[in-house]
Amino acid sequence: MAATAPVNPDLESCLLRPGNTNCGGCGMSVGLTMLGRALAEAGDTCTLVIPACCGIVTAGAFPTTSYGVPTIATTFASSSAVASGVASIRDLNGETGQVICWAGDGGTYDIGLATLSAAAERNENIIYICYDNEIYGNTGGQRSSATPAGATTSTTPFGKTDGKKDMMSIMTAHRLPYAATLSMAHPKDFAKKIATALSMKGMRFLLMHSPCPTGWKSEPADSIELVRIAVASGLFPLYEVFDGATYRINVEPDGSDPAGYFDRQRRFRDDSIDLDAVRSACTANTHRLHLLAEQFPHAG
Numbered sequence: 602m603a604a605t606a607p608v609n610p611d612l613e614s615c616l617l618r619p620g621n622t623n624c625g626g627c628g629m630s631v632g633l634t635m636l637g638r639a640l641a642e643a644g645d646t647c648t649l650v651i652p653a654c655c656g657i658v659t660a661g662a663f664p665t666t667s668y669g670v671p672t673i674a675t676t677f678a679s680s681s682a683v684a685s686g687v688a689s690i691r692d693l694n695g696e697t698g699q700v701i702c703w704a705g706d707g708g709t710y711d712i713g714l715a716t717l718s719a720a721a722e723r724n725e726n727i728i729y730i731c732y733d734n735e736i737y738g739n740t741g742g743q744r745s746s747a748t749p750a751g752a753t754t755s756t757t758p759f760g761k762t763d764g765k766k767d768m769m770s771i772m773t774a775h776r777l778p779y780a781a782t783l784s785m786a787h788p789k790d791f792a793k794k795i796a797t798a799l800s801m802k803g804m805r806f807l808l809m810h811s812p813c814p815t816g817w818k819s820e821p822a823d824s825i826e827l828v829r830i831a832v833a834s835g836l837f838p839l840y841e842v843f844d845g846a847t848y849r850i851n852v853e854p855d856g857s858d859p860a861g862y863f864d865r866q867r868r869f870r871d872d873s874i875d876l877d878a879v880r881s882a883c884t885a886n887t888h889r890l891h892l893l894a895e896q897f898p899h900a901g
């Protein structure tokens with residue numbers, strides 16, 4: 602039996618089928634649609650490997666599913682290990698198609714980190730995409746280590762006191778071939794990075810900022826604007842790292858005030874956010890990335 606799916610020319614319209622149960626304004630849904638489009642443009646296809654998260658609820662109850670490709674549901678901690686096995690069989694059989702892990706921040710930053718790190722260390726031939734909604738959305742909105750400081754969640758009712766884990770730095774420390782951040786507010790950049798990942802082999806890690814109106818207590822219509830402000834203010838920088846060594850910044854922050862990002866989400870309370878500290882952190886991180894991109898530029 603083939604380990605991966607045959608090429609599907611209709612992937613743009615059916616990676617995520619209409620009629621799924623995702624909330625309105627869900628960034629994960631938009632991300633899946635953009636991924637399907639990029640796969641179709643590349644004439645490629647995929648098998649999805651998805652741990653416990655909203656993305657596997659999207660698959661629906663057997664025998665119906667919202668995904669138009671073979672989809673493997675895994676335990677929370679094992680998605681990278683399962684994907685590694687499926688990709689190895691694909692490669693041994695000389696089959697085509699991508700094996701893509703589609704995981705939330707809980708499954709990536711927290712409970713799946715051990716198998717993700719092991720797959721990166723072995724340079725497994727998989728694409729791992731984390732849609733980061735900064736919360737355990739599927740189980741009612743508990744904090745994860747991707748939740749930013751100040752966010753109220755069901756387990757941090759007064760605002761989280763710890764900051765957000767720097768997942769990109771953790772992954773690039775593995776010196777994997779490709780790591781990049783994605784924003785649905787920048788669709789051309791998004792598509793280009795998926796195309797880059799599809800054209801490479803080995804471990805590829807993509808981190809997508811994923812609005813979650815349910816968990817962020819934001820208006821569904823504000824989802825794109827929220828992630829746009831995050832990029833413009835330097836809260837969520839768009840950049841690529843090749844072999845853990847060379848850097849490329851894709852969109853320059855334009856000095857926008859991050860206040861607009863916090864104002865539009867009721868998960869943040871006025872007294873739980875230190876806006877001056879956020880502004881300083883944005884400036885410092887933008888400066889850090891500039892230094893890296895200047896000292897270690899990616900040629901080409």
Ligand SMILES: Cc1ncc(C[n+]2csc(CCOP(=O)(O)OP(=O)(O)O)c2C)c(N)n1
Nearest residue numbers: 653654655677705706707708736737738739
């Ligand atoms: C070992 C284990 N612990 C807890 C759960 C319950 N659980 C299922 S999904 C989920 C949250 C997933 O969060 P995340 O990965 O960020 O995805 P999201 O729900 O936000 O899409 C939890 C805690 C589980 N399935 N397995």
Ligand code: SF4
Nearest residue numbers: 624627655738813815
């Ligand atoms: S809870 Fe959040 S991530 Fe889950 S489907 Fe709803 S909007 Fe999307």
Ligand SMILES: [Mg+2]
Nearest residue numbers: 705706736738
């Ligand atoms: Mg999440």
